[in-house]
Amino acid sequence: YRSSAYEPLTESAAVALVTRLGLFEEKSVLSCREIGDGNLNLVFHIVNQNQNGIIIKQALPYAKVIGESWPLTLDRARIESSALLKQAEVASAYVPKIYYTDETLAITAMEDLSHLQIARAGLIEGREFPLLGRHIGEFLGKTLFYNSDFALNPQAKKQLVKQFSNPDLCKITEDFVFTDPFFDYDSNSFEEELRQDAENIWNDSHLKLEVAKLKHKFLTEAETLVHGDLHTGSIFASETETKVIDPEFAYYGPIGFDLGHFFANLLMNAISRDEANQQVLLDHIETAWAVFEEEFSKAWKNDSLEAFAKVDGYLSFILEKAFEDAIGFAGIEIIRRTIGLAHVADLDSIEPYERKIEAKQRALDLGSKLVKNRQSIKTTADLAESFKQVP
Ligand code: ADP
Ligand code: MG
Ligand code: MG
Ligand code: MG
Numbered sequence: 001y002r003s004s005a006y007e008p009l010t011e012s013a014a015v016a017l018v019t020r021l022g023l024f025e026e027k028s029v030l031s032c033r034e035i036g037d038g039n040l041n042l043v044f045h046i047v048n049q050n051q052n053g054i055i056i057k058q059a060l061p062y063a064k065v066i067g068e069s070w071p072l073t074l075d076r077a078r079i080e081s082s083a084l085l086k087q088a089e090v091a092s093a094y095v096p097k098i099y100y101t102d103e104t105l106a107i108t109a110m111e112d113l114s115h116l117q118i119a120r121a122g123l124i125e126g127r128e129f130p131l132l133g134r135h136i137g138e139f140l141g142k143t144l145f146y147n148s149d150f151a152l153n154p155q156a157k158k159q160l161v162k163q164f165s166n167p168d169l170c171k172i173t174e175d176f177v178f179t180d181p182f183f184d185y186d187s188n189s190f191e192e193e194l195r196q197d198a199e200n201i202w203n204d205s206h207l208k209l210e211v212a213k214l215k216h217k218f219l220t221e222a223e224t225l226v227h228g229d230l231h232t233g234s235i236f237a238s239e240t241e242t243k244v245i246d247p248e249f250a251y252y253g254p255i256g257f258d259l260g261h262f263f264a265n266l267l268m269n270a271i272s273r274d275e276a277n278q279q280v281l282l283d284h285i286e287t288a289w290a291v292f293e294e295e296f297s298k299a300w301k302n303d304s305l306e307a308f309a310k311v312d313g314y315l316s317f318i319l320e321k322a323f324e325d326a327i328g329f330a331g332i333e334i335i336r337r338t339i340g341l342a343h344v345a346d347l348d349s350i351e352p353y354e355r356k357i358e359a360k361q362r363a364l365d366l367g368s369k370l371v372k373n374r375q376s377i378k379t380t381a382d383l384a385e386s387f388k389q390v391p
Pocket of ligand 3: 234246
C-alpha cells in the first residue's frame with residue numbers, strides 16, 4: 001500500500017493504515033489516541049487489546065508558533081526517518097525501531113516507547129536516570145564518527161550531505177537559536193523583569209561577535225550528521241534505557257552541536273534545582289563527554305579511512321575543537337531558551353516567581369560566559385567550575 005496524496009490522518013485513519021500494513025496481528029482490537037504537542041506534528045499511539053503499541057508520527061504542512069501558522073516542508077518526515085535509520089546502523093540500542101515510512105503521507109511508524117519517560121519531565125521531577133550521560137555519550141560517539149569524513153569515503157559522504165540537506169528546518173535554527181535572541185526582535189519572549197538583562201545581551205558586542213562565529217559554524221561546517229535538536233525533550237529514558245527521538249532537524253553540521261545542546265539542557269535543569277541536587281547533572285555531562293571521547297577515539301583507531309588519522313595530535317585537535325564548539329553552542333542554547341521564542345519547562349516552572357527570575361538571570365549570565373570563554377573552558381571540570389561560579 002502506498003498513498004497517492006498527502007492528507008492529515010485522523011485517529012481512525014491511523015488505525016486503518018496500520019491494519020492495512022499488517023503491523024498488528026490479524027483480529028487485533030485496536031484503539032488510537034493522538035498524543036503530540038500539536039505544534040508541528042501529529043503523533044498517534046495505537047494499542048491492541050494487550051496494550052502492545054506502535055507510534056505513527058506524521059508531519060503537518062504548517063507550524064503553529066505564536067498563534068500564527070506558516071508553511072513548513074513535509075520533507076522533514078523523510079529527514080527524520082532517514083536519520084533514525086542511519087543512527088540505527090551504528091547505535092541501534094539508542095533509537096526507536098522503524099516499522100514503516102511513507103514520504104507522501106509524511107509518516108514514520110515506529111516502536112512505542114511509552115514505557116519510558118521524556119528525560120526533561122523526569123529530570124524536573126528530580127529523577128536521576130543513572131545511565132543517561134553514558135548512553136548519550138555512546139550514541140553521539142558512534143553516530144557522529146561513523147557519518148563523518150573520518151569514516152566515509154568522500155563520495156559517500158557528499159551523497160549523505162545532499163540526502164540530509166534540510167534548509168527549512170536549518171532556517172528555523174538559524175533564526176530562533178542563532179539570531180533573534182541577540183537582537184530586540186518581536187519573536188523574543190521573556191518576563192519584563194529580564195528586560196535589562198536582555199538589553200545587556202543585545203548591547204554586548206563581544207558576545208555578538210562570538211555568536212556570529214558560532215552561527216557561521218552552524219551554516220558552513222558539514223562535519224557529520226547531527227541530530228540537530230538534542231534537548232532533553234528529544235530523549236526517552238528510564239533507569240536502564242535511553243532512546244533518542246525526533247531528529248527532524250538532522251543535517252550535516254558541526255560535531256559539537258548535539259553535545260552542546262545536551263549539556264545546555266542539563267545545565268538549565270541544574271539551575272532549576274537546589275544546590276544539593278545539582279551535582280548529578282554535572283556528573284552526566286562529565287560522563288557523556290568522557291564516553292563520547294572514548295567511543296569516538298576507539299572508532300577513529302579501528303575504522304578511520306583518513307590517511308592522516310595516525311598523525312600525532314590530529315585526533316586531539318578534532319576533539320578539542322568539538323569540545324570548544326559544544327561549550328559555545330551550549331551557551332547560545334541557554335540564552336535562547338531564556339529570552340527567545342521557545343522556552344524550557346525546567347526554568348519556566350520554577351516557583352515562586354522571584355526565584356524563577358533569579359534562575360533565568362543566572363542562566364543568561366552562564367550562557368554569555370560559555371559563549372565568550374569557550375576557548376578557556378577545556379574540560380568538563382572547567383565547565384562545572386564555570387557553572388558554580390555564576391552567582
Ligand atoms: P515533535 O517533533 O512534534 O516534537 P516528537 O517526536 O518529539 O514530536 O514527539 C512528541 C511527543 O510524542 C513526545 O514528547 C512523546 O510524548 C510522544 N512520542 C513521540 N514518539 C514516541 C514513541 N516512539 N513512543 C512513545 N511516545 C512517543
Ligand atoms: Mg514537541
Ligand atoms: Mg520533539
Ligand atoms: Mg520535533
